[in-house]
Amino acid sequence: MLDDLNTGSSRDGRESHKDAHVRHRRDRDQEVRSVVEREVPLGQQSDHSLSAAVHSWLDGELPEAAVRKGDTAHDVEFWRNVNSQMDRARRMRTPVHVESQIMAALPHHAPQLITPWYHREFVIKPSAAVAVAIALIAITAAATVAFLAP
Amino acid sequence: MTETEPLAAAAEPEADQLIIQRVLGGNRDAFRLLISRYSDPLYRHALCMTGSPDVAEDILQLSFIKAYQHLAEVRGRFDAWVFRIVANGCKDWLKNIRRSHLSYDEDDQPSSYATPDEELDRSELRTDLDGALAALPASLREAFIMKHVEGRSYEEMADLLGTTVGALKMRVHRAREALQALLEEKYA
Numbered sequence: 001m002l003d004d005l006n007t008g009s010s011r012d013g014r015e016s017h018k019d020a021h022v023r024h025r026r027d028r029d030q031e032v033r034s035v036v037e038r039e040v041p042l043g044q045q046s047d048h049s050l051s052a053a054v055h056s057w058l059d060g061e062l063p064e065a066a067v068r069k070g071d072t073a074h075d076v077e078f079w080r081n082v083n084s085q086m087d088r089a090r091r092m093r094t095p096v097h098v099e100s101q102i103m104a105a106l107p108h109h110a111p112q113l114i115t116p117w118y119h120r121e122f123v124i125k126p127s128a129a130v131a132v133a134i135a136l137i138a139i140t141a142a143a144t145v146a147f148l149a150p
Numbered sequence: 151m152t153e154t155e156p157l158a159a160a161a162e163p164e165a166d167q168l169i170i171q172r173v174l175g176g177n178r179d180a181f182r183l184l185i186s187r188y189s190d191p192l193y194r195h196a197l198c199m200t201g202s203p204d205v206a207e208d209i210l211q212l213s214f215i216k217a218y219q220h221l222a223e224v225r226g227r228f229d230a231w232v233f234r235i236v237a238n239g240c241k242d243w244l245k246n247i248r249r250s251h252l253s254y255d256e257d258d259q260p261s262s263y264a265t266p267d268e269e270l271d272r273s274e275l276r277t278d279l280d281g282a283l284a285a286l287p288a289s290l291r292e293a294f295i296m297k298h299v300e301g302r303s304y305e306e307m308a309d310l311l312g313t314t315v316g317a318l319k320m321r322v323h324r325a326r327e328a329l330q331a332l333l334e335e336k337y338a
Contacts, residue, residue: 078330082279089197094192101211107219112222113222
């Protein structure tokens with residue numbers, strides 16, 4: 001009800017379409033979430049066991065003729081049905097706009113090797129080494145004096 | 151049963167390396183070749199794992215951006231490396247969606263992808279096989295999709311996922327049995 005009031009008052013047609021899309025996407029994602037949340041431990045729901053021959057056929061190690069008869073015929077029919085459903089998934093292609101979307105989102109500079117500091121080459125100049133040594137001697141001397149002073 | 155189109159250019163790692171060198175040399179547009187070469191199998195993987203075209207697009211986009219940023223670190227096959235990025239993205243999404251509510255970006259643009267026919271196809275697929283696939287634990291779902299949708303060999307799967315052929319066979323077998331238990335009433 002509130003949605004109707006909002007869309008009817010101040011928004012133009014384009015925004016209404018956008019709202020509808022957002023609502024549609026929300027519904028769809030809620031549906032996805034409800035499916036995802038349905039995941040349950042297999043032990044509670046799967047006591048069906050397929051024969052080794054059917055697994056071998058599904059793995060491409062046996063011809064269909066070897067499992068089509070007898071007890072496994074039912075399983076073969078089932079997996080043929082599933083396979084026809086999966087054909088659609090196999091034919092899915094990336095939506096055309098995605099490639100341009102990715103290219104537009106890429107950084108504009110060339111990728112560079114990011115080396116962690118502990119893997120980087122450590123270079124020290126002789127003058128810096130002398131300075132560090134002098135500083136260490138001075139600190140040690142100061143600490144000694146402070147310690148020995150009454 | 152397991153015959154699917156071969157993965158494009160998986161047998162041409164040298165060509166990938168040449169493209170990578172061009173990108174690293176500053177030719178940003180050359181990266182488009184890698185996207186067009188590998189986006190379809192990666193998109194299918196993300197779509198089957200998540201069940202949502204929008205989420206699959208997001209995961210694909212983020213994965214390619216990450217791949218671009220770390221392109222100089224590629225050692226070995228680019229397709230295997232980028233697959234692992236996408237697969238981890240899917241698993242992270244599946245973990246997160248259970249931990250927290252989805253956030254909806256009100257500024258999202260309508261997708262030009264969904265025609266009525268595609269919507270019909272997707273909802274049918276979702277209610278049948280995708281619904282059953284989504285009920286599987288992520289590791290079983292991933293193994294099943296790689297075997298039966300992507301048509302990969304167990305050896306290739308083991309290489310990509312860093313596990314053994316035996317472990318993957320076990321996952322695929324368990325996934326099949328669970329799927330059959332879930333779908334049998336409708337399809338038997």
